[in-house]
Amino acid sequence: MTPGQSLPLWPIAAGVLLAGLLLVLAARRVRKARGLASGRTLALDDVTLYSARYRLTGRPDRIVRVGKKVIPEEWKSARRLWPGHIAQMGVYFLLSARRKHAC
Numbered sequence: 001m002t003p004g005q006s007l008p009l010w011p012i013a014a015g016v017l018l019a020g021l022l023l024v025l026a027a028r029r030v031r032k033a034r035g036l037a038s039g040r041t042l043a044l045d046d047v048t049l050y051s052a053r054y055r056l057t058g059r060p061d062r063i064v065r066v067g068k069k070v071i072p073e074e075w076k077s078a079r080r081l082w083p084g085h086i087a088q089m090g091v092y093f094l095l096s097a098r099r100k101h102a103c
Helices: 010-033 083-097
Strands: 040-043 049-051 056-058 062-066 069-073
Touching (some): 069 083
């Protein structure tokens, strides 16, 4: 290479593209392994669900639409599923079933 010449950018661009593709594939594998839905995200920890009738409030980590179904997700770091986790998800399903998601 002589002074004043620049390196071709296509090897760098191809490397970045390949790295991005590998990250997307790895993320999909992790989501599938953890049982997380792959639908369209309607809300990401920014919607508080409320029912005056049941006097319940909840804020799921993510609300996702898969087809015609609306599914709340709650992410836990615990290695075990505790009864409180199950009750919390039950409340989220109850609250999200009563709410219309316009997103």
